Amino acid sequence: MKGLKAYIWPAVEDGDHLRAAQLRIIGVIALTVVVCGGLAGALNFVANYERFPPQAWIGLVTPLTLGALPALARSRLSLRTTGLLTVSFLYVVLTGQAASMGGMAYPVVIYLPGLPILAAFLVGPRAGLGFGVLVGASMGGLFLFRDWVPTPADWDINYYLLGWITITLILLTLAASAVCAIFAHQMAAAGAALEEARKRSDAANQAKTAFLTNISHEIRTPMNAMLGMAQALQQDALGPDQRDKLEMMTRSGDALLRLVNEVLDMARIEAGRLEIVPQNFRLTDTVAMLEGLFAAQALEKGLDFSIRLTGDGERVFVGDPVRIGQILANLTANAIKFTQAGHVQVSLHAHAPDDEGQARITMRVADSGIGIAPEDAKGLFRPFAQAGSAEMRAYGGTGLGLAICRQLCELMDGEISLQSTPGQGSTFTASIAVRAAAPDLVMARPEPQQRDLSALQRLRVLAADDSQTNRLVLRALLDSLVGTLCLVENGQEALDLLDAESFDIVLLDSRMPVMDGLSATREIRRREAGSGQPSLPVYALTANVMPEQVAEYEAAGMDGVLAKPISRDALISTLMSHALHVPEDRDDRPARYLAE
Incomplete structure (x- = not known):
């Protein structure tokens, strides 16, 4: 059933809503003709097979062949070519059927007013008007030259009533062709405007990405000198006061580097270039990374800092440990920054994998900091958004970290949420999807750093x-x-x-x-x-x-x-x-x- 829905009602691809709308119109028309036309063709086949066998077979088979129309529209042929071939084929079949059997009295002519509609959407507004005039003239000809058309013997036709029906169908055809041509023209204009806007947006994103790439290169060059020389100085014998100053300089440089990386990540997200790179990892290594990054900072502020790993934490998973660590690092850094006294507690829980090897990891970072008001929490995961209180803004920051966390969670089929009470702290909960590695996989532990150089x-x-x-x-x-x-x-x-x-x-x-x-x-x-x-x-x-x-x-x-x-x-x-x-x-x- 899902396959049939996708066949008739395809999804929007590459942001091309106009083409998606055209394909959906084709799908609906094809489904309607197959169902209704197939039923009418079956009834016609039963009633007229003995006297008009070719017409009976054509009337039965033709509606069913339109089931291939959506596939033809997706083929290498252009949509205009597909539409022109389809409408021309239907015109020849329908008028041929009517001209060889019953004329305007043959029920198949009820399909003729639909041809200009199909032409307008598939080929273009001018084609819709052209087919409207052609179909109207054909119906008029079928009525005027009705004596040339063979009629089944048992048909008792009221030509006065048939004349009014013909005039009504001609007017309906012309009106439908005009309305659909106008609508198709407006839809094409809207599609062209949308495509132009998309191109401008893509160009702006590319220019922004190029700018951020260049500015990142220019920022990283002096940072390389600052942090590189700081690392070189750490090899020398320094006094406590000098080492404290060096540590402050290094920490400030690392903060600036994180800021540059956040801006670049946001640019990648907006350009659709941020990728998840799956690899084998253990949560125990992630815990060790967090402890190495934040334990000293929490200790300096006198906070009770703890990391708890529960569930299947020793298992080897397949995911992106760099991005998982980035989520945890952003949340933990925020928790320490906004907490002046009390605790920061990080907990990770690895859920057992299901029968298909799919598993989830739940990460929770709770603090006893200043908290966030409900009205401020609503937009907190948007780029450059920060909580509105002056107390919160006084801590600084770009407002990118949580937006990046949300995007990363979504890229890993997860979500992130917040529970907070002003003055009592906040709890951020993130959940992501991973895959369990093969049970027999042995993942080597990282060796201790080589001391003999x-x-x-x-x-x-x-x-x-x-x-x-x-x-x-x-x-x-x-x-x-x-x-x-x-x-x-x-x-x-x-x-x-x-x-x-x-x-x-x-x-x-x-x-x-x-x-x-x-x-x-x-x-x-x-x-x-x-x-x-x-x-x-x-x-x-x-x-x-x-x-x-x-x-x-x-x-x-x-x-x-x-x-x-x-x-x-x-x-x-x-x-x-x-x-x-x-x-x-x-x-x-x-x-x-x-x-x-």
């Missing part, structure tokens, strides 16, 4: 970045760790250096003058394919980390992406994964060593 001393690293600031950050982070660090300004210089010396890993910025990172990577892979050399690890070290950009890096042959601002832990982890494969007995340095 001596293997990096035999590693040769080549990095290309046109920003001197970024090169200084790389030098501050790696110069004392790796055996060789060569820094160049663009992809062409990196290729020239690769011609002269050998390296274990290459880091390339995506945007550089002379030659960018993608072009340099393609050239490296082309040379390797021509010479049969093993693949050299190449990573993008870039501030452009939108999903489509990451896909472009992978298509160019890069092995991975390191996002700016640079995370020292992520950078060292990547280098260590390659340093462990470098022979221990290699201690010679490249003859050419670039230092700035």
Whole structure:
């Protein structure tokens, strides 16, 4: 039944409401003709088969063939071509039937006024008017030349009454063709205006996304210097006062980075580009992430902070742990921010999977903070919305976090809700759908962070970045760790250096003058394919980390992406994964060593 409904009444695809309306009109007309015309054809077949067998068979089969009309309208033929062929076929069949049997007295002529309606919606307003005139003239001809039309012997026809019926049908046909032509014209104009508005909206979204991508790149460059140098300073011996100041600077930089990421996520949502990436994960790892992020913050404010995991939490699920963690991080950060005393309690419950392996995860974040009034809670999940009280707005924020949480929950077939009482706290509850992994899947636990970094001393690293600031950050982070660090300004210089010396890993910025990172990577892979050399690890070290950009890096042959601002832990982890494969007995340095 659902299949028949979808066949007759298709859904709107790609926002094209005009085409959907046309296909639905076709579906309704096809269903009407099949049912009503099939019944009339069956009665006609029984009554006239002995004297008019061809006409009886045509009258029976023709209505049924229109059941294929919706499928034909969805075919590769254009809608106009489909409509013109269909209306022309019906005109020939119906007028041929009437001309060979009974004329205007034959009941099949009752379908003729419907042809201009069909033509107006399928072909266009002019076709509707044209078929209206043609059908009206055909009916007039059938009446005027009625003596030429064979009539069944048992028919007793009142030609006076038939004349008035003919005039009525002609007038009805002309009126219907005119009305439907006007309506089809207005519908086409509305569809064209809607399509133009959609194009303008898409163009505006693309321009906004491009702007946000560019501004993100420009913001991340100075942030890379600030956070990168802060991470480098953390390796030095600092006094308590200096370390406190460094910690404040790092925390402020992380807050700014979260703000940039929220704006980019909102842009992806509005452009329909935010994707859920399923992978295996455990909720226990999510709990560890939350504790590492927020336990210290809650302790500083004197809050009772707890995380509780219940249900099937040890099971391996298939979902997007990054986005699940983002939801929890947003809700927990808000709870700590708006709570001055009392508690923040995070609870996660993994429901047992059903017979098909589908499961749900319920996440709840409760606090004893300032609470939210009911009138303010209604629009809280809209972008840039914040609760209306001056006390709430004094805490700052963009109003994007909860909107992003709602969108992420919906993308994962879930929902988010709020229960709050002013002055007594708030409870946010989010529910998402996941899938249980195979029971025999063994998911390795993350290994403890490698403390012995001596293997990096035999590693040769080549990095290309046109920003001197970024090169200084790389030098501050790696110069004392790796055996060789060569820094160049663009992809062409990196290729020239690769011609002269050998390296274990290459880091390339995506945007550089002379030659960018993608072009340099393609050239490296082309040379390797021509010479049969093993693949050299190449990573993008870039501030452009939108999903489509990451896909472009992978298509160019890069092995991975390191996002700016640079995370020292992520950078060292990547280098260590390659340093462990470098022979221990290699201690010679490249003859050419670039230092700035």
